[in-house]
Amino acid sequence: MARFNAELGVILKRYPEDRKAAAMIPALRLGQEIFGWLSPAVQLLCAERLGTSPARAEEVATFYVMLETHPHGRHVVELCTSIGCSLSGAHRMFQALKQKLGVENGGTTADGRVTFREVECLGSCGTAPAMLVDEDMHERLTLEKVEKILGGLK
Amino acid sequence: MSETLILSQRWGKKDSHTLASYRADGGYRSLEKALGMDPPAIVNEVKVSNLRGRGGAGFATGLKWSFLPKDIRPRYLCINADESEPGTFKDRYIIAHDPHMLIEGIAIACYANDIHLAYVYIRGEFKKQAQILHDAIQEAYAAGILGPKVMGRDFSLDLHVHRGAGAYICGEESALMESLEGKKGYPRLKPPFPAVVGLWGKPTIINNVETLANVPWIVEHGGAAFAALGTGKSGGTRLFCVSGHVVRPGVYEKPVHYNLKKLIMEDCGGVVGGRKVKAVIPGGSSAPVLAAHEIDVSMEFDALKAVGTMAGSGGVIVMDESTCLVRALSRISMFYAEESCGQCTPCREGTSWMEGIIHRIEHGEASAADVDRLEQLTGNIMGNTICALGDAAAMPVQSFLKKFKPEFLAHVEGRGCPFGDHAWGLTQESREAVVGEMRV
Structure with a gap:
């Protein structure tokens, strides 16, 4: 909690004193980073710190795809299957990875290691296919490359 | 004559993202020059340059700046780095390779428009680029380029990075402001336009990253030189x-x-x-x-x-030539169905209906009447929503149907995709042979 308060203090300096609610996305992101996912308690914490209603925190937490309102695996792997990546082979990769991990789209492996899902355009169409692993971008993917990355996740 | 490069000239140079490198190549001289100019004269140069917005709408930048009401303060600048339109991946390279060029453009725009607080709204997936930009901004503060006295002059400017969290709609300017205010990204009804009622109800300019990155060059070389690089009403x-x-x-x-x-x-x-x-x-x-x-x-x-x-x-x-265009359109339509914010019924319901019908056509489960229904549906979405996402979802469908209708009908008649497993054209193997060659 000390870390949350300290880092939120730094974030709040970027917004006018009377506009603290503007920090809702960064506050939720920080909460997610520290507490793992945005449980109702974490949403409430953010709302209180920013002087706004819990409904506002929930509205934001549930609207943006990078904000997680449910528990997930230790790692989140998000493969782009949008038009640019699919034209470059991402559709096959998606099928192959589902099979390899033994999960459906959005599912978590039995050992809780990886949550896997397809996502919309990551803005990497020139270096497709692309994916995010715990928010870090990996580009120019091949199946071998992906398998290596997945193998390195503990 | 060699081609003039304004934006990508320094890409690939070692440490091009640092202040030292930018300064060594003459960086921030345009800001210095601008600070010695009358603000309206800068706005005029941008008008003369025929610079048009690079985010998508192509609106004249100088004209946009001149819409700010004269007597309302504070004013804000939002820099749109939400780059999320499938097929678009340029702003991220400006930020990664030459963030100070963007910062200089922002500073000039703020000085020209009497703005003292600006935010770069960057899409959440660009974590690395957000960090590079944040670091560059810190460098600029430390060097007195940003802060209470910009380059030692009587002009203050604060600039911050605001990272989104995954929503295409936040690239729409009014949704961007809603998001920046700490809400879900629901576009606002216009008018009033952001230039009059924008961020926190105050006059606000929203410009794309690439648009602003052109501004230092325009100040250095003059609007006429920029206009001369282009044609008609588009410069640069x-x-x-x-x-x-x-x-x-x-x-x-x-x-x-x-x-x-x-x-x-x-x-x-x-x-x-x-x-x-x-x-x-x-x-x-x-x-x-x-x-x-x-x-x-x-x-x-x-x-x-x-x-x-x-x-x-x-x-x-x-x-x-080996791509199945029904498959391609199906994936494009899935994007809009996924990214519709849900505020307006024609878009919320219409994008999913379109996706569903196209999916059925692709898999041989549709009738010829479905193809007609799809066409009709697009007409019920176009122009009937608060923002342009509805139109953006309908336009691809209309154009694919208009130009490639026999391919859709072939799916209906053949009860399936004539391309089979190879609907995406290029195979994985042949793609791997070329991925190493990308220019940037």
């Missing part, structure tokens, strides 16, 4: 993003009126394996598609408008 160069089945995908800086076919066949090396082009989307996935025989055309805003499509965000998506 543009970053064109080419993706899909070309040999060398990547970002190419070319004059705004560069020829689309030349870009694909010469600069990008044509289609992989020597196959033929089948269709090209010229300005991001929302832009109406062009058939192969239509691509010998200037990419300037008005020129592409004249042939029934749009220059949009500069995202050129190339599909070769």
Whole structure:
């Protein structure tokens, strides 16, 4: 909690004193980073710190795809299957990875290691296919490359 | 004559993202010059330059700046780095390779418009780029380029990075402001326009990253020189993003009126394996598609408008002759169904209906009447929503149907996809052979 308060203090300096609610996305992101996912308690914490209603925190937490309102695996792997990546082979990769991990789209492996899902355009169409692993971008993917990355996740 | 590069000249240079490197190449001299000018004179230079917004709409930047009401303060600047239109990937390279050029453009724009607080709204997925920009901003503060006295003058400016969290709609300017205010990204009804009632109810300018990165060059060389690089009502160069089945995908800086076919066949090396082009989307996935025989055309805003499509965000998506266009449209429609914010019924319901019908056509589960229904549906979405996402979802569908209807009917009649497992054209193997060649 000390870390949350300290880092939120730094974030709040970027917004006018009377506009603290503007920090809702960064506050939720920080909460997610520290507490793992945005449980109702974490949403409430953010709302209180920013002087706004819990409904506002929930509205934001549930609207943006990078904000997680449910528990997930230790790692989140998000493969782009949008038009640019699919034209470059991402559709096959998606099928192959589902099979390899033994999960459906959005599912978590039995050992809780990886949550896997397809996502919309990551803005990497020139270096497709692309994916995010715990928010870090990996580009120019091949199946071998992906398998290596997945193998390195503990 | 060698081509003038305004935006990508320093890309690939060692440490090009640092202040020292930018300064060594003459960086921040334009800001110095601007601070000695009358603010209205800067706005005028931008008007003369014929700089048009690079985010998608192509609105005249100088004109946009002049819409701010004279007597209301504070005013804000929001820099749109939400780059999320499928096929678009240029702003991220400006930020990664030359963040100080963007910061300089922002500082000049703020000085010209009496703005003292600005935010770069960057999409959440660009974590690395957000960090690079944040670090560059800190460097600029430490060097007195930002802060209470910009370059020692009596002008204060604060600039911050605000990272989004995954929502295409936040690239729409009013949704961007809603998001920046700490809400979900629901677009606002216009009017009032952001120039009058914007962020926190105050006059606000929203400009794309690439748009502002041009401003230092315009101040240094003059608006007329920038206008002379382009044609008609569009000045300067543009970053064109080419993706899909070309040999060398990547970002190419070319004059705004560069020829689309030349870009694909010469600069990008044509289609992989020597196959033929089948269709090209010229300005991001929302832009109406062009058939192969239509691509010998200037990419300037008005020129592409004249042939029934749009220059949009500069995202050129190339599909070769082996691509199933029903499959391609199906995936594009899935994007809009996924990204519709849900505020307006025609878009919320319509995007999912379109996706569903196209999916059924692709899998041989639709009738010819469904194809007609799909066409009719697009007409019920167009123009009936608060923001342009509804139109953006309907335009690809209308254009694919208009230009490639026999392919849709073939799916209906043949009860399935004639392309089978190879609907995406290029195979994984042949793609792997070319991925190493990207220019940037």
